[in-house]
Amino acid sequence: MEVASMNIKELSFGLFSTDEIKKLSVLEIDRVEIWDVLGNAFSGGLYDLRLGPNDQNDVCQTCGLGYIHCSGHSGHINLPVTVYNPFFFKELYKLLRGTCFKCYRILAPIVVLRLVSYQLQALDYGLVNTVQDLQEIATEEIRATSKEEAINKILNKLDKKFKDAVNEAQHCSQEMPHCESPKKKITRYNARLVFRDSAKSVASASSTSDFANKDLMPEDARKLLQWLWKNDNNFLSQFYRFLKSNNPNPVDVFFMDVILVPPSRFRKSNVFMDEKKSRPNNII
Numbered sequence: 001m002e003v004a005s006m007n008i009k010e011l012s013f014g015l016f017s018t019d020e021i022k023k024l025s026v027l028e029i030d031r032v033e034i035w036d037v038l039g040n041a042f043s044g045g046l047y048d049l050r051l052g053p054n055d056q057n058d059v060c061q062t063c064g065l066g067y068i069h070c071s072g073h074s075g076h077i078n079l080p081v082t083v084y085n086p087f088f089f090k091e092l093y094k095l096l097r098g099t100c101f102k103c104y105r106i107l108a109p110i111v112v113l114r115l116v117s118y119q120l121q122a123l124d125y126g127l128v129n130t131v132q133d134l135q136e137i138a139t140e141e142i143r144a145t146s147k148e149e150a151i152n153k154i155l156n157k158l159d160k161k162f163k164d165a166v167n168e169a170q171h172c173s174q175e176m177p178h179c180e181s182p183k184k185k186i187t188r189y190n191a192r193l194v195f196r197d198s199a200k201s202v203a204s205a206s207s208t209s210d211f212a213n214k215d216l217m218p219e220d221a222r223k224l225l226q227w228l229w230k231n232d233n234n235f236l237s238q239f240y241r242f243l244k245s246n247n248p249n250p251v252d253v254f255f256m257d258v259i260l261v262p263p264s265r266f267r268k269s270n271v272f273m274d275e276k277k278s279r280p281n282n283i284i
Contacts, residue, residue, distance in 0.1 A: 017247050018257045025076040026050050026062050029261050035269075039276045051075050051264045072263020082218040084191065085256045091240070092254040093188050095228075096221065101184050101195075104227035106235060111138060111154050113235045118162040120238040134161055186216065193221065218255050225251040 016024065031044035041047035047054050049061040052072035060070040084092065098107045106113060115138050122130040137157045186195045193216040229236060229243075229251045236251075237243050243250040269276045 014242070014245055015253055016260060017252065021074075021076050021258045021260045024074050024260070026073040027075050029075050029077045035276050046261065046267070047264045047269065048075070051261070054264055054269065067265075070265075072265045074263060075261040077259040077261060079257055079259065082222060083256050084193075084218050084221075085254050086191070088254045089191065092221070092225075093186070093193060095240075095254075096193065096216070096224070097186050099224065099228055101224065104224065104231050106228070106232050107183060111158075113232065114155055114158055117235045117238045118158055122162065130161070134158055137161055222252065222255050225254065 027044070027048060027050050029044065029046060029048070031042050033042050034045045034047055036042060041049060041054060049058060050073065052060050052062070052070050053065075053067040056067045059066055060073070062073045063070055099105070100107055115134055118134055119131045122128075122134065138154050184195045186193055188194075194213050195216055196213055226249055229249070242253060245253075247253075
């Protein structure tokens with residue numbers, strides 16, 4: 001008898017998009033109350049029987065199975081406004097600190113972006129020596145030529161070195177020049193992002209009173225990152241591997257419009273004196 005076998009070559013993890021969560025969900029949770037005075041789950045609440053049986057006497061209203069055989073079903077909560085995804089908030093803060101709010105580009109020279117991108121791709125191919133070779137090419141050319149001559153020469157040499165190393169042609173789009181606008185300082189206050197802004201230019205601002213601290217709202221941050229992805233997606237997809245997805249807007253992972261509610265069997269209620277109590281982490 002031939003035994004089936006399989007070799008795993010790659011393993012990746014991803015996140016559900018808003019559309020995927022809604023397709024997976026069997027209902028929208030739109031009620032704050034959970035239990036009535038008799039201990040029955042409210043329809044539209046966190047223990048709605050469409051999410052699965054809550055105890056051994058219940059029957060799932062989605063699949064019709066009992067507590068033992070029903071694996072449970074997910075629901076969702078629609079948020080009234082977009083919020084930051086707490087799991088990626090630190091990465092979002094770092095990324096925004098290195099982003100130009102005017103030209104929507106990474107605050108790094110073109111040569112550095114191309115160099116780091118190729119080095120990361122070279123590591124994917126296991127070309128450890130190529131990583132050092134690419135670094136040496138960039139360093140030698142910067143020392144040997146003037147700033148005006150260096151950029152194009154370094155980019156061309158990096159392109160050739162990387163293509164030869166992986167034996168695969170890469171399409172390199174023409175880089176747009178970075179603007180010379182001043183960098184905006186972003187500060188993190190718990191779950192808030194605040195930046196210093198002015199109606200005047202930095203040169204014409206005469207005192208600190210000409211500046212004001214403004215909250216960077218999640219919806220504005222999302223639009224900024226969408227433009228950043230449009231301009232620097234090649235570098236971002238190499239640096240942040242979780243952005244490699246089929247989602248047309250991968251940067252949406254930094255934000256939340258919908259909360260996935262897991263099946264009720266994984267959120268067991270507490271029972272005290274024959275009275276059902278919800279766990280603290282279930283409170284909306």
